[in-house]
């Protein structure tokens with residue numbers, strides 16, 4: 470009988486809670502057939518007779534790992550070890566005060582926005598919020614114009630005085646109609662035409678991804694809307710706010726449960742065979758987990774050039790994009806995001822890189838096909854749940870990762886409850902037999 474717990478993102482299903490192997494506080498070990506499987510896949514270590522060790526080994530202290538740690542500890546009373554190879558919690562959303570006392574985002578600007586009330590309600594247990602609407606200007610032809618493209622962008626770039634109604638006609642007259650929209654080039658050119666595409670999208674995308682927009686899925690450029698009104702907010706979500714005391718404080722609150730232990734500066738591979746655990750949540754790159762057995766998934770990296778300036782302000786909005794000039798894509802001034810009052814200011818320029826930390830999965834059909842091979846291998850591992858942007862190889866925003874982690878928790882909870890019920894029934898049968 471398969472006693473496996475299939476909880477991997479997107480393919481979750483619970484097969485059966487019955488079976489002889491349910492010795493661990495509620496979560497099943499993987500099926501015997503996989504116990505000696507190929508490669509270096511870590512397996513659960515037997516828990517100590519006194520019940521010591523951990524129910525859950527969570528790899529990664531970012532949103533995916535921290536949400537699951539908090540839920541599993543607080544709702545199921547499980548003992549959780551969170552391991553991260555970095556020296557801090559929070560993953561890429563980590564923030565800290567620099568030497569001048571300015572709150573910065575070491576891994577680039579992180580602006581929280583979502584349409585999910587469930588995600589907001591959940592995170593609000595751990596933080597208060599500071600309302601913030603992000604605005605971005607693009608430096609084009611010697612002027613700063615709003616991006617996403619809106620009425621003011623077009624009027625300023627072409628010296629026009631169009632109304633919103635006339636702008637629709639302007640777009641229609643310039644658009645190159647396509648029968649199918651497959652690439653990021655298609656998305657923009659088919660809506661606003663080639664000139665605006667060249668001014669605002671082509672150069673930025675080539676820098677950011679090292680690929681032409683024609684080589685990237687439509688979903689990449691489709692992240693940025695195109696508007697005919699004068700709305701100059703970067704996001705249109707119903708909830709847009711920053712954690713009032715920063716992301717790291719929010720993560721500290723999530724992880725402060727007595728059932729949760731956090732081990733930093735530690736690659737999970739260094740401890741996975743040393744500590745007893747029953748089920749793993751893995752939030753790192755999925756190809757690394759499998760020792761790149763099918764080859765490497767492409768990830769795009771960035772180099773962040775941080776500066777602290779002895780002046781109170783640097784630029785008029787949170788971020789200025791440079792689609793056509795310089796080696797960097799954008800410059801962000803953190804005080805706009807954080808609302809901090811300070812006589813100095815901190816900025817960061819982002820330089821795209823082919824090598825380095827894996828920040829962006831690269832949305833292309835061939836990469837998705839390779840990911841699906843890894844996903845199939847992951848689906849066979851009943852003792853590991855893969856969650857998060859790198860483990861799912863999806864260009865997820867923070868709120869999407871929180872939603873994915875909450876959904877994974879619900880599946881684990883169902884399995885946990887079913888296993889508990891089976892164990893309770895077993896003990897009734899044992900008592901009756903005795």
Ligand code: FAD
Pocket residue numbers: 528529530531532533534552553554555559560561562576577578579580581582735736737738752753754771828829856857858859865866867868870
């Ligand atoms: P991560 O935050 O990457 O966490 C994974 C963790 O796993 C890392 O800390 C890593 O060190 C750890 N790990 C990996 N391998 C191992 C190992 N072998 N052993 C131990 N630990 C390991 N989203 C938004 O919503 N708004 C934004 O404005 C925004 N801006 C962004 C800007 C940039 C430059 C980037 C790169 C991303 C941005 N995002 C933004 C996306 C956001 O960062 C992610 O959605 C989110 O942080 C993903 O969380 P995660 O837990 O899946 O992954």
Ligand code: UDP
Pocket residue numbers: 607616669670671673674677689690691692693790792
């Ligand atoms: N993009 C662009 N020009 C811009 C802004 C965005 O070409 O001024 C494209 C680019 O390909 C980018 C993608 O749209 O990678 C998504 O932009 P977003 O701001 O969402 O990127 P992120 O904040 O995730 O880096």
